Amino acid sequence: MARPARLAAQGLALAVVLGLLALLVWRVAHDSNKGVSQALKDGQHPTAPAFDLRRLDGRGSIDLAAVRGKKPIVLDFWASWCVPCIHESKRLEAARRRYGDRVDFIGVDTKDFSGDARQWQHKHGITYPSVHDGSGNVLAKWGGLPIPRIFFVARSGKVVGELVVEEDLPRYLQQIASS
Amino acid sequence: MRRLALLLMAALLVVPSARADDRQPTLAELEGEVMCPVCGTTLDQSSSPAAQQIKRLIAARIAAGDTKGQIKARLVSEYGQAILAAPEHKGFGLLAWWLPIAGIVAAAAVVGAGAWRWSRAREREPDGPQLDPVLERRIDDELAHWDT
Known part of the structure; x- marks a missing residue:
């Protein structure tokens, strides 16, 4: 071969x-x-990672970057096959009646079939809007499985906490509602 | 001739899958080709609630008369490409099928060319080191002396 x-x-x-x-x-x-989950455990409060996903009810999509920083947010990662998600989503639905005017409640239906997810919402009386994250790519940015995972985002757009025990819900809700 | 062989190989890889996508599958067949989104295994190896949900969806679509391709397309639209155990035989997915074959062919070509060059170099090499003519004549004389 030539050089x-x-x-x-x-x-x-x-x-x-x-x-x-x-x-x-x-x-x-x-x-x-x-x-995000690991960052919170490490004592950090990262900015909520943005997503733009279509809503389960077919009414367009929710762009978190557009909502973030305007109003506090509760983000609920759930799926229709997840049994513990029923209890947590019902608790959030009850909390929404009290805090709904000051806090946005957004569900993220993840790794799930959207038809089953819509039926699940109807069956359990969940009325706050949910988006569909079928691939689980958004869930991965927040910490991945297992679900349910519930995060609390302050008005500043920073994630202040993740629900670990039952008592976290009223505590974080009061914190972000007054942020 | 070589181009024809490559075209035939491409046809062998692509055509059977295209035909398979046009027919109605069985649930067992798709269970081996679809992933459970939460367990990292195919559906046939999982009994998780998420896997059961997809099995029910597949069974319902088979009952509705959908083809294998239609069912896979529906699953991909719901869960993304990662729901398929193997990449599709079209578009970008073809790379995953052809790249390893191309790699093997290229590696075989490199090894073959190397072996050919090595054998040619050996053929050109003289049998041994050249002796000094004076020394060679002396050795011949000595040997002739011993022969007599």
């Missing part, structure tokens, strides 16, 4: 190897992001 051709082939091989290495590093760095 220029050999150099070109070696350069190409080196570029491919470096490209694959860069891809690996990017992937590892990307995976190290455990989401």
Whole structure:
């Protein structure tokens, strides 16, 4: 093989190897992001990651970036196959009657079939709007499975907490409602 | 000839899947090709509530007369591409099928070319190191002396 051709082939091989290495590093760095839930455990209060997903009821979509920073938000990740989600969503529905004028309640139906999700909402009397995150990509940014996962976002757009025990709900609701 | 062989290989990979997508599948068949979105396994290996939900959906679509392609398209629209255990035989998904084959062919070509060059170089090499003519003549003389 002529010298220029050999150099070109070696350069190409080196570029491919470096490209694959860069891809690996990017992937590892990307995976190290455990989401909002981990950030909260680490004592941080990250800005709520934006999403723009279509609503389950067919009335357009909800763009969190457009809502964030205007009003406090309660974000409820649920699915129709998730049994504990029934209890938590019903509690949020009850809380909405008291705080609905000051706080936005938004559901994120995740890794779920939208037809079953609509039936589930109707069956359990859940009236706050929900968006469909079938792939679970949005859930992954907030911490992934298991669900239910419920987050509280202050008026500033920062996530102030995640529901862990029952008592967290009134505490965080009062906190973000007065933010 | 080589182009024809490549075209035939492409047809063999693409055409059977296209035909399979046009017919009605069985539930068992799709259970092996669809992922459970929460367990990281195919549906046939999972009994989680999420997997049961998708199995019910598939059974309902089969009963409604949908083809395999239609059912898969419905699942992808609900759950995204990750719901399929293997990438589709079309569009960007074709890369996942062809790239490994192309890699194997390229690696075989590189190994073959290397082996060919190595064998040619060996053929051109002399049998051994050249002796000094004076030394060679002396050795011949010595040997002739011993022969007599």
